[in-house]
Amino acid sequence: MFRTGIGYDVHQFADNRPLILGGVEIPHSQGLAGHSDADVLCHAIADAILGCLGLPDIGHYFPPTDASIEGICSLDILAKCRELCAEKGAEIQNVDSTMIAECPKVLPHAAAMKIKISDALGITPEQIGIKATTNETMGFVGRKEGIAALANALVEIK
Ligand SMILES: Nc1ccn([C@@H]2O[C@H](COP(=O)(O)O)[C@@H](O)[C@H]2O)c(=O)n1
Numbered sequence: 001m002f003r004t005g006i007g008y009d010v011h012q013f014a015d016n017r018p019l020i021l022g023g024v025e026i027p028h029s030q031g032l033a034g035h036s037d038a039d040v041l042c043h044a045i046a047d048a049i050l051g052c053l054g055l056p057d058i059g060h061y062f063p064p065t066d067a068s069i070e071g072i073c074s075l076d077i078l079a080k081c082r083e084l085c086a087e088k089g090a091e092i093q094n095v096d097s098t099m100i101a102e103c104p105k106v107l108p109h110a111a112a113m114k115i116k117i118s119d120a121l122g123i124t125p126e127q128i129g130i131k132a133t134t135n136e137t138m139g140f141v142g143r144k145e146g147i148a149a150l151a152n153a154l155v156e157i158k
């Protein structure tokens with residue numbers, strides 16, 4: 001049986017934070033705010049995988065109220081998704097994603113992100129799609145207030 005899932009996340013830009021996307025630190029004047037490392041791309045991917053499995057979302061497993069996970073690396077969240085897939089007998093077929101960011105340019109870092117994400121999920125970089133677009137100056141993304149990410153995933157449950 002094949003199952004798909006979707007994920008969406010958004011984080012606000014903040015001063016004095018590193019910008020972590022897909023497990024990679026991207027040089028930029030601001031980072032993203034969050035209880036975790038605020039890796040908006042990994043969060044969208046995690047929710048897409050959890051959706052495939054029919055499980056609750058990221059906040060169920062990693063509550064924003066849990067002080068013990070403050071600053072958690074979101075690749076660890078993907079590793080948890082990998083464990084949950086194994087428990088359910090699910091094999092990830094592919095993950096696709098789009099980041100929506102007015103700045104900075106992120107596509108030059110896509111290959112590095114694919115390596116980090118695929119390592120965490122136990123799949124190959126070729127099974128991961130990473131794309132990016134600006135919001136053509138419109139809305140909160142267009143005003144450079146934050147970054148959004150969309151993802152979908154396909155798993156096979158044998
Ligand atoms: N944050 C971003 C946004 C876009 N890109 C790359 O630029 C291309 C053109 O973006 P438009 O929104 O102007 O169509 C896009 O296809 C991406 O390759 C990027 O790297 N980082």
Ligand SMILES: C[C@@]1(CO)OP(=O)(O)OP(=O)(O)OC[C@H]1O
Pocket residue numbers: 009010033034035036037038043058059060062063064065069077
């Ligand atoms: C992983 C968590 C943990 O607080 O990260 P946050 O940085 O709060 O990010 P968000 O995408 O708002 O919600 C997911 C949370 O569960």
